Amino acid sequence: MGRQVSEPPTYTPFHPRWYRPRISAWWWLKRRSSLAFILREVSSIFVGWFVVFFLLLVAAVGGGEVAYQEFMRWAAIPGIVLLNLISLFFVVFHAVTWFNLAPQAMAVHMRGKRVPGKLIAASNYGAWVVTSLLVAWIILAGSR
Amino acid sequence: MDDYITMQVARYRPEDEDEPTFEEYEVPCHKEWVVLDGLNYIKDQLDGTLSFRWSCRMGICGSCGMTVNGEPKLTCAAFLTDYAPGPVRLEPMENFPVVRDLVVEMTDFMEKLTTIKPWIVRDEERPLAEGEYRQTPEELSKYKQYSMCINCMLCYAACPVYGLDPEFLGPAAIALAQRYNLDSRDQGSAERLDLLSLHEGIWACTFVGECTKVCPKDVDPAGAIQRYKLDAALTSLKDFLLPWGAR
Numbered sequence A: 001m002g003r004q005v006s007e008p009p010t011y012t013p014f015h016p017r018w019y020r021p022r023i024s025a026w027w028w029l030k031r032r033s034s035l036a037f038i039l040r041e042v043s044s045i046f047v048g049w050f051v052v053f054f055l056l057l058v059a060a061v062g063g064g065e066v067a068y069q070e071f072m073r074w075a076a077i078p079g080i081v082l083l084n085l086i087s088l089f090f091v092v093f094h095a096v097t098w099f100n101l102a103p104q105a106m107a108v109h110m111r112g113k114r115v116p117g118k119l120i121a122a123s124n125y126g127a128w129v130v131t132s133l134l135v136a137w138i139i140l141a142g143s144r
Numbered sequence B: 001m002d003d004y005i006t007m008q009v010a011r012y013r014p015e016d017e018d019e020p021t022f023e024e025y026e027v028p029c030h031k032e033w034v035v036l037d038g039l040n041y042i043k044d045q046l047d048g049t050l051s052f053r054w055s056c057r058m059g060i061c062g063s064c065g066m067t068v069n070g071e072p073k074l075t076c077a078a079f080l081t082d083y084a085p086g087p088v089r090l091e092p093m094e095n096f097p098v099v100r101d102l103v104v105e106m107t108d109f110m111e112k113l114t115t116i117k118p119w120i121v122r123d124e125e126r127p128l129a130e131g132e133y134r135q136t137p138e139e140l141s142k143y144k145q146y147s148m149c150i151n152c153m154l155c156y157a158a159c160p161v162y163g164l165d166p167e168f169l170g171p172a173a174i175a176l177a178q179r180y181n182l183d184s185r186d187q188g189s190a191e192r193l194d195l196l197s198l199h200e201g202i203w204a205c206t207f208v209g210e211c212t213k214v215c216p217k218d219v220d221p222a223g224a225i226q227r228y229k230l231d232a233a234l235t236s237l238k239d240f241l242l243p244w245g246a247r
Helices: A032-062 A065-075 A078-105 A117-143 B035-046 B107-115 B137-148 B154-158 B160-164 B171-181 B189-196 B210-214 B221-241
Strands: B004-011 B021-028 B065-068 B071-074 B088-091 B098-100
Touching: A032 A065, A032 A078, A032 B210, A065 A078, A078 A117, A078 B221, B004 B035, B021 B035, B035 B088, B065 B154, B071 B154, B071 B210, B107 B171, B137 B171, B154 B171, B154 B210, B171 B189, B171 B221, B189 B221, B210 B221
Parallel strands: B004 B088
Antiparallel strands: B004 B021, B065 B071, B065 B088
16 A cells, blocks of 8 residues: 555655766856846945054044044055955946846835835935935035 | 757766766757757657756746856746857756756755745644634735745755855755744744754855845745844844843
8 A cells, every 4th residue: 555645745765876067166257247246246345444554544533533544545555546446346336237136025005015126226325315415415515 | 059969968977977977968949949949859760868857947946056157047938049159058957966967956955945844833723613714915925935936946956155064054944944934824933043044054054145146936044044144133132132021
């Protein structure tokens, strides 16, 4: 007599000759989307660098005129300028890819209907622009 | 347009090969033929030893997922003419052990699927005599998208996290957990959360987003996982902030 139909299914966990390919360390170069994903992950290092740079600036401002001038000289070294340019690229890349993904993570419902993804992305970009303008205004108004 | 197209098909014959090789077949490239028709032509006319899974031919059964020219696809939904002049390269789905030719071993997914309890969980079952659990169209629309999953596993084949860490519960299983959590008739979300909030659950996902791109039924597993992360975070915050009884 075979197994009863009502019994839960049992699967065979053992097979002597499965082929299990090893995943190459360069798997992220195979597809454009994987490369974009890895670049987004790497961008977090540069986001971190911007935070460190900003904290150093705050410390220099707190340290007085001499410390501030010293910091500005250090920040003007070509190597640091280059690092900051690369960081700017990655931070913008991080922000753009993140805002493009935001509609997937936010399912906002209004009057029983789901708000379209483009509107959610647009509102994120809008908030970004407004915040940037606000920060620019504070800095520029303060430097006058 | 060419009348014939070349299909390069991965063959793995475990009885006499250690790793897969490719074989080329010339198949008719009719306008209405999909890749699966090409495979069936090979099986019927050219080489009866070729092994692959298929059933419905209409994107419902989820059996015929394979890697077509490097992309995870349902072969019943991939037209041969879209790959003309060819060749079309066919491999088994990535991230799964290969049993033979284009057939992968899917026990891992089947077992993960049952752990998330993909059925309606009730604290107390109502007697049949009291009738069905009723639901409004609005309540249905909350989870309907996630209920379209056909378990084709293309999302697992596309997910680098699953490829690198096979412990990861994976996109379809989490989307299906969300399908039942959002169902107004279900009361099992707390039970599922215990499993899903483990590292191998939602937190292993790094939001690559490929699962959603390859899904043939527009289920959006990536979205389901991110929304689940938000729910889980809010639940833990509530547990932390609110005293017992006020939750």
